[in-house]
Amino acid sequence: MVKRTWNESAAKKRITTRLAEVDQIEIRDYVRDTDLTALKTGLAYRVDGVHLYVDILNIDEMLEITSVEGERCHRRTLRFLNNHYRAVRNILLDVDAIQVDFHNQRLHAVFAKPYDDEEARIHRAIATAQLIRDVLAETGEDSDEPLPAAKTRVGIDSGIALAVNNGRRSSREPLFLGNPANQAAKRAGGGTAAGIFMTNGARTIVGWDEVLNEDSTALAAWQIAESEDVADLDVTVNEVVEAWEADLLKNPVGKFEFYRHTPPFQTLLIDDLTPKNSRRQECTSIYADIDNFTRYVAERINADDSAKDVVKTLHVLRSELDSVLDQDFAGKKVRFIGDCLHGLLIEGTAQTTDDGDTSKNAILCAAAMRSSFKVALTELDLAGVDAGDLGLAIGLEHGITSITRLGIHGEMIRCAISRSVLTSENEQLRCNGRETAIGTSLDKHAPQVFRDLFGSRRKRADFDYAIADVALNPKEESKKGAAVGVGLLKPATAASSGFAFGKTAAQPSRTLAGFS
DSSP states (O other): OOOSOOOHHHHHHHHHHHHHHTSSOEEEEOOTTOOOTTOOTTEEEEEEEEEEEEEETTHHHHHTSSSSOOHHHHHHHHHHHHHHHHHHHHHHHHTTOEEEEEETTEEEEEEOOSTTOHHHHHHHHHHHHHHHHHHHTTOOOOSSSOOOOOOEEEEEEEEEEEEEEOOSGGGOOEEEESHHHHHHHHHHTSOSOOEEEEOHHHHHHTTOOOOSOTTTOOOOHHHHHHHHHHHOOSOOHHHHHHHHHHHHHHSOOOOOOEEOOOSOGGGOOGGGOBTTBEEEEEEEEEEEEEETHHHHHHTTSSSHHHHHHHHHHHHHHHHHHHHIIIIITOOEEEEEETTEEEEEEOOBOSSOBOHHHHHHHHHHHHHHHHHHHHHHHHHHHHTTOOOOSOEEEEEEEEEEEEEEEESSTTSOEEEEEOHHHHHHHHHHHTOOTTEEEEOHHHHHHSOHHHHHHHTTTTEEESOOHHHHHHHHOGGGGGGTTSOTTTTOSOOOOOOOSSOOOOSSOSOOSSOOTTOO
């Protein structure tokens, strides 16, 4: 039984094991048709490519079609995401791009072809971006409750990034580290205006003038048309839409059906979920992002020895954050998004969520992540690994969340979506590398001592496990030098093995602010 506590000596043992896993690192240069889908932990490739991020801007509108966050808005949002994922997947296959990640409303893809021609790659990425935008504008369904067209914003940059493994077992996929991936993501997330936004560096390569503000100046129609002429893609909007419609007829999505999982989420097998076997219940979403990592990678990517340190540092830090979530606090990792971890935590029974315990343990988990992060940086330094000047930004929010997988059989991707998921990411984004922020709903359910610590701004710097321990156990302050983590909390509800389904519909156990 996981006791929802953190212990420094246990963290050090895990970190030592993770360091041993990456004792030998090999850095290679990407060559033609290298398979990046199942990289070994100790292998990384330098890839010269164009990075494309696509953000669906109106995902929040889908989640807010009803005043309360009931099953209807979740079903519509999941249909919306599933349809668009399948359409974009087909496009990326047609244009021979590398699909990196599709996390809820955000897509990341890389163009490594045509080889040895960066200008041609950029034009191909722009033409593909416009193709995606045009297709997604037409992929609503003719049904009793048609879906809206997707409003999209695209970010593009070009350069060298480091491709490493981003997962274990069935969730293996490539992850690209470096400035071009980060800059493309920033352009996609740089505003609410739809369009294609490209960095000045990429603009210069194709012979276009730089702009004063990359985030407010979309590519002009003539620039997109020029790229479409140069790229001369082998697929059209009509062809993609027709193939997408045929695919839906052959492999219909089916109705999303929700059940509750018996807490904790540690026992939830996400890779067994399907639309008809989805989960939906109150829980806390947590985003933990490694701060300054892009700059850290950019400064070390060109030399083999320093690039090896990047791979080691990422492996140790992300693995330890995952271990704190899973082993110490019985949570579940949804996925890694670059150098960021997205996870979920829950306490209670199959029928009801204990909002108070869930909120308390989620905040404790965030505190433990910060403590483990500090320990990991120290251990990396002692092992002679240059971990730079990295920080950790953490955001949390509580609410009812749906968990499932999207796509077609054999190629399904994880998805956890809700208003609280979007809010927890936004809470993380308002933090620097020393800060933790909590949403309004989590703040409502948290212990008063934590609410006092986070204050009216719901944000605090340097909130680690020692501070959390003293806050919950003020009489133990004199024992701070003792091993942290013993006897902090009452035993949590015992975890069941596998899945357990409640006989009642998957509805909230009580009314929350903004939820039903």
